[in-house]
Amino acid sequence: MKWKLKTLASVVAMARNEMLLLNKIRLALQEKGVITFRCNVGKVKMADGRWFDTGLCVGFSDLLGIRPDGKACFIEVKDGNNKPSEKQCNFLLAMIKSGCAAGVAFSTEDAEKIVDWTPECAEISETLIRNYLKGAK
16 A cells, blocks of 8 residues: 555656646746647546547647747647657657657656757657667567
């Protein structure tokens, strides 16, 4: 029983840390003129028994950003050793293929690099995501 409580506590702490990082990233990107939207994915059973679905596909990124030039950015926010899931990786790769900036951010600096989206960043981001995908299988 103790092990389960520790595991639950660590999951809650990780979620809290990830949310703090997500909010720091939103503030940092706002200073660069990027409009960000927090995107929640999933289904929730309502009190009356009906299901509410957010409408976003499984794997959709934590943040959707729109740069001042109109380019879309998709940022998956992770904390510590937490890695993106296979569905998150596939979503990010699909966004890169469609011409968007997309990647995994472990810090505000990572998120800013994703938004700046230089050719070097694009290559690094795609390589990292493909490596996460290999590890997920």
